[in-house]
Amino acid sequence: MWYAIISEDIEDSLERRLGARSEHLARVTTLVDEGRLLIAGPHPVADSPDPGPAGFTGSLIVAEFDSLTDAEAWANADPYVGAGVYARVTVKPYIKVLP
Numbered sequence: 001m002w003y004a005i006i007s008e009d010i011e012d013s014l015e016r017r018l019g020a021r022s023e024h025l026a027r028v029t030t031l032v033d034e035g036r037l038l039i040a041g042p043h044p045v046a047d048s049p050d051p052g053p054a055g056f057t058g059s060l061i062v063a064e065f066d067s068l069t070d071a072e073a074w075a076n077a078d079p080y081v082g083a084g085v086y087a088r089v090t091v092k093p094y095i096k097v098l099p
Contacts, residue, residue, distance in 0.1 A: 002038060002094040003071035005061040007080065010087045014055035016080075023079035031063045038062040038096065058086070062094055 009017070031037040040061040044051035059080070065071040070093045081084055 001064065001067075002062055002096055003065050003068065004092050004094040005063070005075045006058065006090045006092070007060075007075075007078075007086045009056055009085055009087045013085045014053065016085045017056065018085045020079040020083035020085060021043070023032040023067065027078065028061065031061075036064040038064070062096075068093060 027062070028037065028040050028084070040063070041059065042056040043058045043060065045054040045057055046052070061075075063074075065074060068091065075089050075091050076084075078086075078089075081089065
């Protein structure tokens, strides 16, 4: 089943994000390689594809896991969690309807 992993950053998270970014992207790339990623990306603070030093307010990943428990475990092991980037992570089942 698909699961939405909705993460909210702490304030001024950019430096921490940059420090853990390569490890974070490596984990997400594994989902791509396994054919389990629907979509992933950050939420910029500014209405711009490059928010610069303003940074990000969070991230969204929609990926396939065997269970909610597995999705939560994967989300909680994210390098951004370990680096203190996220203030909160919510994992919810997701049903893709369109397109």
